[in-house]
Amino acid sequence: MFIDIAKISIKAGKGGNGSVAFRHEKYIPMGGPAGGDGGDGGSVVLVADEGLRTLMDFRYKRHYQAESGEDGRGKKQYGSDGKALYLRVPVGTLIKDEETGIVLADLKTNGQQYVVARGGRGGKGNVKFKNSIRRTPRFAEPGTKGDEREIVLELKLIADVGLVGFPNVGKSTILASVTSAKPKIANYHFTTLKPNLGVVSIGEGHSYVLADIPGLIEGASEGAGLGLDFLRHIERTRLLLHVIDASGQEGRDPVEDFYMINDELEQYSNKLSEKEQIIVLNKMELPEAINNAEKIEKELSGKYEIIQVSAATGKGLDLLKKRAYEKLLLIEEEIEFVDEEVVEDFLDRKERDTIVVTKEDDYYSAEGDFLERLVASTNFDDFESFSNFQKVLIDKGVIQKLRELGAVEGDLISVCGVEFDFVD
Numbered sequence: 001m002f003i004d005i006a007k008i009s010i011k012a013g014k015g016g017n018g019s020v021a022f023r024h025e026k027y028i029p030m031g032g033p034a035g036g037d038g039g040d041g042g043s044v045v046l047v048a049d050e051g052l053r054t055l056m057d058f059r060y061k062r063h064y065q066a067e068s069g070e071d072g073r074g075k076k077q078y079g080s081d082g083k084a085l086y087l088r089v090p091v092g093t094l095i096k097d098e099e100t101g102i103v104l105a106d107l108k109t110n111g112q113q114y115v116v117a118r119g120g121r122g123g124k125g126n127v128k129f130k131n132s133i134r135r136t137p138r139f140a141e142p143g144t145k146g147d148e149r150e151i152v153l154e155l156k157l158i159a160d161v162g163l164v165g166f167p168n169v170g171k172s173t174i175l176a177s178v179t180s181a182k183p184k185i186a187n188y189h190f191t192t193l194k195p196n197l198g199v200v201s202i203g204e205g206h207s208y209v210l211a212d213i214p215g216l217i218e219g220a221s222e223g224a225g226l227g228l229d230f231l232r233h234i235e236r237t238r239l240l241l242h243v244i245d246a247s248g249q250e251g252r253d254p255v256e257d258f259y260m261i262n263d264e265l266e267q268y269s270n271k272l273s274e275k276e277q278i279i280v281l282n283k284m285e286l287p288e289a290i291n292n293a294e295k296i297e298k299e300l301s302g303k304y305e306i307i308q309v310s311a312a313t314g315k316g317l318d319l320l321k322k323r324a325y326e327k328l329l330l331i332e333e334e335i336e337f338v339d340e341e342v343v344e345d346f347l348d349r350k351e352r353d354t355i356v357v358t359k360e361d362d363y364y365s366a367e368g369d370f371l372e373r374l375v376a377s378t379n380f381d382d383f384e385s386f387s388n389f390q391k392v393l394i395d396k397g398v399i400q401k402l403r404e405l406g407a408v409e410g411d412l413i414s415v416c417g418v419e420f421d422f423v424d
Helices: 171-178 228-235 254-268 289-300 317-328 341-351 369-377 383-395 398-404
Strands: 004-011 044-049 062-063 086-091 093-096 103-107 111-118 148-155 161-164 196-203 206-212 239-245 278-284 306-308 358-361 362-367 412-413 417-419
Touching: 004 111, 044 093, 044 103, 062 086, 093 398, 103 111, 111 148, 148 196, 161 171, 171 206, 171 278, 171 317, 196 317, 206 239, 206 317, 239 254, 239 317, 254 289, 278 289, 278 317, 289 306, 306 317, 358 398, 362 369, 362 398, 369 383, 369 412, 383 398
Parallel strands: 004 062, 044 086, 161 206, 161 239, 239 278, 278 306, 362 412
Antiparallel strands: 004 148, 044 111, 093 103, 093 148, 196 206, 358 362, 412 417
16 A cells, blocks of 8 residues: 555653752751753654655554653753654655644655754753852752644655556556566556656666656546545656557547646646646557547647657657656756745744733633743742742733733732732
8 A cells, every 4th residue: 555645743752850959968068959950852853764665654653752851860960861753754755734734844855854843941950040149949940841743744756757647548568668667567447556666767877767657537636536646746746748548449539638637737736737748649559549649749749749659569768768858957856845934933933822811801811831831840939939930920021911911910810720919
């Protein structure tokens, strides 16, 4: 089975908590704070691997989590960092945010990596909060959560040229004849159930990758046949070889077939319909092909280059290989556009959205991942720790937002479930 799209959940490791500890050594009373920092959480990293051909592994396992960092310890000992989780995907895999559809990365080269979820930062131990005024801080910082997100992996084969056309027109035979690929070939529809790749050699140092895309039929752009499963793979190609059965031996009109396939390409994507094509009239060894070829030449020769071949006998295939290569030299390579500004804004927005201040009737509340970490790190029975809590609320704009919502002295405020009176 060929799997070319997968939805998975990923979670980076949480940062370890900072430690609250003090030196307790003989002859050194009141030795001061000695809590170490927590380790950073492990990230989730996607790696392009040319040895993989499908996303099959992600069909059976959909949840992935990296290792969390260790908590800090006394005697200023730092917790160890969590190990990163490396997930290998085929070359040609797009990474999309499932919620927004934003393309986060396009892994096009072997070994290319993308950190799709960053591990949480380790919290600071209480030794880091010591200063000339605060000599014995009795609080530390918890580790931050790692990124969590749902992503879609979408595989689009990396091929320079794509063979398209109705089922049973001879695409697989052409691929087998001009490359060393060994696709399944038989005289019935949908022999090819997954895209096949082969390398066409033109001479020393000159070659290109040819893909046999499974046969399209009317309605392919709406999912008929194998359409939607494989149309996406044509998007990577720079040139299409549109194969037509010139013999019409199945009772079909070759010209109508040509227009029908092009209509499916256009309905799926304008980009596909605009790709340059060479029309390949196959099965020219059959007597019926001569009259049909004349009809096709008359209808389409002014718009497209047309090459007559016989995949069964090999006639015309050398010319086809050469002309496809010459056209490729004139067509710029297409790159999946990853808008860095959009991605950066998306990731920044996720961070900004971690503090939400609301009012319902006369009740004010502030929520968010950041505030949860702040509450967890605060010792509300310790004056210095509580003072630090108030300062952070001011620095992060929470107090100002409460004022804008109408909070006045004495109003009840909740910060992640911890209630206190508002003091302005």
